[in-house]
Amino acid sequence: MQTRKFGSSGPDVFVIGQGTWYIDRGDRKSAVAALRRGLDLGMSHIDTAEMYGDAEPVVAEAIAGRRDEVFLVSKVLPSNASRRGTVIACERSLARLKTDRLDCYLLHWRGSYPLQETVAAFGELVAAGKIRSWGVSNFDTDDLNELLAVAGKDKIACNQVLYHLQERAIEHAVIPWCEQHGVAVVAYSPFGHNDFPSARSPAGELLKAIADAHGASVRQVALAFLTRRPSVLAIPKAGTEEHAADNAAAGKLVLSAGDIAALDTAFPRGPKPRGLPML
């Protein structure tokens, strides 16, 4: 099983984690079983957010009695990310998650509150033992540079960003920045949310051929490609035990240089966009 360091002073975490956006919209029993099966298979990193409706209570049910196995991440909405609002939002998330601490707490995307305020609140939450580390999401390099100037070295645990086969913008500058500064890159929507490459497209056929050669699934090949660098983790969302098990097995799949070159051509990175794409 491959692991990744979660920030310069963070723990080693299994390279594949579990997303929870929309997990409250499907069958609850199946969602809870999927998360628990994921934990059984080593996918300890569970990503949620105050924005995800009732996902936090679903996570609470899944991790009940197993809190110590979990690397639990939640996020504050930018509209709540003031000095005081961040602390209150975190306490609400802790209550919904039925736990006393988060392993990492993220600013969901950059809003209008000064970064100084949110960072000060994160510091207060760390000192109180309510969060073990903090990070950000949807931050481009200019935001990261500002944040680094505010927070100082070795404080930002991760940057959670959009990354899938058909959206590789972060490879231009965000991944290199994070690698230079010891910040873990967490790939969200690694299957393109609901836009996984069609099996009937030439690129989809290539995925299938590579998967067959490894005795793997096409989703596993996608995850292995995205996490080919030692700085990157991925957090696919699975609503069924079968999907969770499929995703967990990607943590063992290592692609050859030839596979990576072929995927690189079939799903080109494209030019650097003006702004960082987000979902």
Ligand code: NAP
């Ligand atoms: P995703 O993980 O790219 O794709 C989820 C879809 O893939 C679901 O329809 C799921 O179906 C399906 N799926 C999962 N495993 C599968 C498998 N092995 N075989 C076939 N289908 C499979 O989408 P996402 O939920 O947008 O992204 C993942 C997580 O990233 C989110 O849940 C959230 O935690 C995080 N996220 C963060 C941000 C941010 O701004 N920070 C934005 C978006 C997402 P089933 O549900 O039927 O299993």
